[in-house]
Amino acid sequence: MPTPWLKRIRRTGQLTVHNKAGDWRMAVEAAIKTFNTLSLGVTLVAEAEEKSANIVVKLSDGKETYQYYGDTAKADFDAGELHGQASTLVDGKRMEIFFCVVFLPGKVKKATQRQKEVIVVHELIHAAGLNGLLPNGVKDPNDDHDSVGIMFPTMKVDGDGLIEYMHDKGAKPMTPIRIGPQTLCKTRALWNGDACKAD
Numbered sequence: 758m759p760t761p762w763l764k765r766i767r768r769t770g771q772l773t774v775h776n777k778a779g780d781w782r783m784a785v786e787a788a789i790k791t792f793n794t795l796s797l798g799v800t801l802v803a804e805a806e807e808k809s810a811n812i813v814v815k816l817s818d819g820k821e822t823y824q825y826y827g828d829t830a831k832a833d834f835d836a837g838e839l840h841g842q843a844s845t846l847v848d849g850k851r852m853e854i855f856f857c858v859v860f861l862p863g864k865v866k867k868a869t870q871r872q873k874e875v876i877v878v879h880e881l882i883h884a885a886g887l888n889g890l891l892p893n894g895v896k897d898p899n900d901d902h903d904s905v906g907i908m909f910p911t912m913k914v915d916g917d918g919l920i921e922y923m924h925d926k927g928a929k930p931m932t933p934i935r936i937g938p939q940t941l942c943k944t945r946a947l948w949n950g951d952a953c954k955a956d
């Protein structure tokens with residue numbers, strides 16, 4: 758299930774992003790621009806100060822911790838696969854997100870700019886609230902991935918782009934990003950308060 762950001766942040770319609778993604782820096786910049794064209798109800802804004810950002814994006818070897826004041830975001834994923842990890846910190850009482858680290862797969866060799874951009878946009882959508890958590894904070898087996906488009910759970914290489922591991926006949930590799938209706942509906946529900954039947 759999706760999780761909303763803190764109300765005071767949601768009201769701004771913005772999330773600030775600190776980009777410390779090393780070799781992936783350019784792809785992260787491109788992904789932020791692309792994210793902002795998807796009409797998700799939230800706009801990403803660059804934040805130069807790491808400590809002030811809502812989201813920090815960094816390369817990872819898949820096993821690390823990130824200290825955010827008194828809280829810890831954890832990376833625990835295979836950083837050699839074409840998928841990162843968005844680690845959201847959730848206020849247990851409000852059940853609202855107050856911070857997120859997007860860990861990018863630092864062990865992926867030879868990914869193209871297009872492929873990196875797809876991976877980053879996918880994780881930024883997780884970061885915007887599609888974090889697949891149940892209200893008790895446990896990972897939801899029926900998570901916030903989609904049956905089509907950018908939030909498909911697993912991607913494979915197709916030329917210099919990425920495509921859903923299982924995709925409709927005639928589907929083209931991304932970029933450009935294709936966004937599934939479920940993803941659009943869930944994200945808009947979080948940020949605009951639009952009704953989303955699927956949820």
Ligand SMILES: [Zn+2]
Pocket residue numbers: 840879883902910
């Ligand atoms: Zn995912």
